[in-house]
Amino acid sequence: MNKNPDKIITEAEFNTIKSHDDLLKIVKDKDIDISSVLSKVHYEREKEKLQVELVKLQQWVKKHDKRVAIIFEGRDAAGKGGNIRRFTEHLNPRSMRLVALNKPTDVERGQWYFTRYIQHLPNPGEIVFFDRSWYNRAVVEPVMGFCSQRQYHQFMVQLPEFEHMLYEDGVTIVKFWLSITKEEQLKRFDSREDNPLKRWKFSPVDRKGQEYWDDYTKYKEQMFSKTHTAFSPWIIAKTNNKETARLECMRYVLSLFEYENKDDSEVSLLPDPNVIMRYFRSLHKYD
Numbered sequence: 001m002n003k004n005p006d007k008i009i010t011e012a013e014f015n016t017i018k019s020h021d022d023l024l025k026i027v028k029d030k031d032i033d034i035s036s037v038l039s040k041v042h043y044e045r046e047k048e049k050l051q052v053e054l055v056k057l058q059q060w061v062k063k064h065d066k067r068v069a070i071i072f073e074g075r076d077a078a079g080k081g082g083n084i085r086r087f088t089e090h091l092n093p094r095s096m097r098l099v100a101l102n103k104p105t106d107v108e109r110g111q112w113y114f115t116r117y118i119q120h121l122p123n124p125g126e127i128v129f130f131d132r133s134w135y136n137r138a139v140v141e142p143v144m145g146f147c148s149q150r151q152y153h154q155f156m157v158q159l160p161e162f163e164h165m166l167y168e169d170g171v172t173i174v175k176f177w178l179s180i181t182k183e184e185q186l187k188r189f190d191s192r193e194d195n196p197l198k199r200w201k202f203s204p205v206d207r208k209g210q211e212y213w214d215d216y217t218k219y220k221e222q223m224f225s226k227t228h229t230a231f232s233p234w235i236i237a238k239t240n241n242k243e244t245a246r247l248e249c250m251r252y253v254l255s256l257f258e259y260e261n262k263d264d265s266e267v268s269l270l271p272d273p274n275v276i277m278r279y280f281r282s283l284h285k286y287d
Helices: 011-015 020-029 035-063 080-088 134-138 140-144 149-168 182-194 204-211 213-227 242-255
Strands: 067-074 096-099 126-131 171-179 234-238 276-278
Touching (some): 035 080, 035 242, 080 096, 080 126, 080 242, 134 140, 134 149, 140 149, 149 171, 149 213, 234 242, 242 276
Parallel strands (some): 067 126, 096 126, 171 234
16 A cells, blocks of 8 residues: 655654654654544543543442442444443442343242342442343333233333432432434444453343334333433433543533542543433434
């Protein structure tokens, strides 16, 4: 492949570089497009600063015996696991947990639906991240036929009261719906199949997400309509851009709490309203 010699950094030029500013000056003089690199650098810097704030938040939660549950819901491949990994990367595992439950056992299927989740709720001084939650029964289970319509309707009646009891008992629940377009979901499915390190994430149920897209949409909207409350609102995060979504979800969580030394933050803690927003019935639908 032919390369423009005017846009190549020579060994002599490289040896003169002593700082980021030196490198940027050479790149600018040679008119080399490094916008994608700069975007990545910005993301990593912002992420690190936000993670510092999350560590401060966790220390405050532990000191004051707060109980925080952060729920990540969304269609398959929307980025639930990736978001949680960036949230938890530097947190103390002694006062933080990840909950990602397998399908219920025969015993659990015979219990009240919420029983298997109650035991995983945060203890005093703890933050718990749910990679999917009791909301499985609101969308995935009825779409895939994993529950009866009677079970579904009973669950939807009980759910607001269940969350209200948690709220009254002092549990802070943050509910994210990670919103992804149908086209982007297909791209990510294809990427998973092509990548041996991600292939374990893919299952036949995932592919049904494309086939049953409209059914998922119907149940998703019913879920929002019945479970978006003043004490437990749904927060919609646009996630076609994974990196932006991760940063804005962090900002949103941090914006909710008045933890110690928050004013010393070196990064904005106000989420972008074009990426993060409360559910609203007339909102233009992203997914």
